[in-house]
Amino acid sequence: MSDSFQTLIDRAAGGAAIPTAVVHPCSVSALEGALEAGARGLIVPILVGPQHRIDALAAETGADLTAIERVDTAHSHESAAKAVELVRTGRAQALMKGSLHTDELMHEILVKESGLRTERRLSHVFALEIPKQPHLFFVTDAAINIQPDLLTKADIVRNAIDCVRALGIETPKVAILSAVETVTPRIPSTIEAAALCKMADRGQITGGLLDGPLAIDNALSVEAAETKGIRSPVAGHADILVAPDMEAGNMIAKQLTFLAGAQAAGVVMGARVPVVLTSRADGPAARLASAAIAVLIARAREASLAADLKA
Template sequence: MDPSAPHKNSFDDMLAATAPLDPIPTAVVHPCDAASLIGALEARDKTLITPILVGPEERITAVAKEEGISLDGVEIVDAKHSHASASAAVRLVREGKAQALMKGALHTDEVMSAVVDKVTGLRTERRMSHVFVLDVPAYPKPLLITDAAINIFPDLMVKADIVQNAIELGHALGVQTPKVAILSALETIYPKIPSTVEAAALCKMADRGQITGGLLDGPLAFDNAISRKAADAKGIKSEVPGDADILVAPDLEAGNMIAKQLMYLAGADSAGLVLGARVPIMLTSRADGTLSRLVSAALAQLMVHHRLGKDLM
């Protein structure tokens, strides 16, 4: 990829891609502050979601009144507290009334504890993982980074699911064969750095059909993954370096640092989803701005319609 190529606003393209799609019914978990309530309603106004507000009705209506927001026509499912909100939202998905979840004013672990419950949750055969989608000014296309929020020290088989989840999101974004860079500290296999060995194993798993739909290469250091010049200097011959769509971090700490550095030092805009559950989950935080919330909703909408399209084939 030519680093001098003009930067396109990837998030504008994603929002534009949702224009012909129907909004997805979304359970908004405990939207009891202005940011989460406004974010959900703005996503509704952009026809990304049809929000179902799940939480203490009195608190939700009080926030709406304080902000001067009308809740006319918006469904509210009353729940006494945040844990009850999470359980009720998951139940809406299991009953087929919601196709996605959006986190409101509660802790991530409260949402995820309801999602991962072995009896009443939303588990599938695949491990759940988070994917950051970044619009980096210095990179000419969307950059997906995983996993920076869910799996702390994933083993090889968990990493295989992390990669597969990210590839599926890449497909939903219209990338026919996402290029996946498996990151480590170096580009050669060195047994004292286990992530280099796991990277090589993931690539061989892709060769054998255990991971499908993407083009994998690794281990790759970060510079080799995003710079063709750096890869050429190391003699790396592959289609992935310098043109990666997906960066797979060796662990959560590394992934989180990569994503946050790009946001705060490189001016990247961010959005993201948790994948691997029955439905996509938007883990927006209080620090997220309107654009992040809207694009996360757009990602969920694209993901749901992508899956529906596959089911109809």
């Protein structure tokens, strides 16, 4: 099991670096995060953005870009399009968001003819390292799907399971959250939680152990689960917390960050390659941890494809 961000970074640094298109790294934190990930041996950064702005930032920070490939663009829209093109042509195996708006990057990824869509819906996974907690927690979806329906939630769960399995947790425990732990028709998220669990029972969702609906207290606390008479291998032991909607997921992640001192990293799943999606306000540390997660996911996908070819 992956116990910390440092564990993930060390593991990612132990293999071949992944060519990564860094989209519009036109802020100090975006550029430094990409270069630090490159220096640690996680990625081979390809800087996609206005070269004069990137060079000016490098001069300001003292960064040496001599050995770094750069793709010149006129603006952030072109940066996103060029970065996606690098993936489609096989020159990059991951994307890293720089100092552009998330919508700009997502738009290019989702373009039907030239983007990176798959049969899955895209969704975001937060990895959270919380002080004094023995393992990482994963919260989804807190950034992309505003009010997901049942089928979208199924993809959100599948994406999260794929993400966490790539990080070393063979059978992640998945808590489908609601306000209560009983199926209540007046709270639609409890119905959907129960449906997702039945989908897992029928093999429509695989790779993880699901339970829900669970309130967040009995998803995280064995004592709370026992007090309420909940007998479940997931209750009190959840790895993945699946929020009922984006608002709830975002609040959970940010409350843990700002009130519990959690460190957060983030990645988008469901596209042809993992997408490092951090806030423009995030510093190099968050970008480094997110890059490590994307690298491990990219390697897991490559290994899976190689195994399929051999079969």
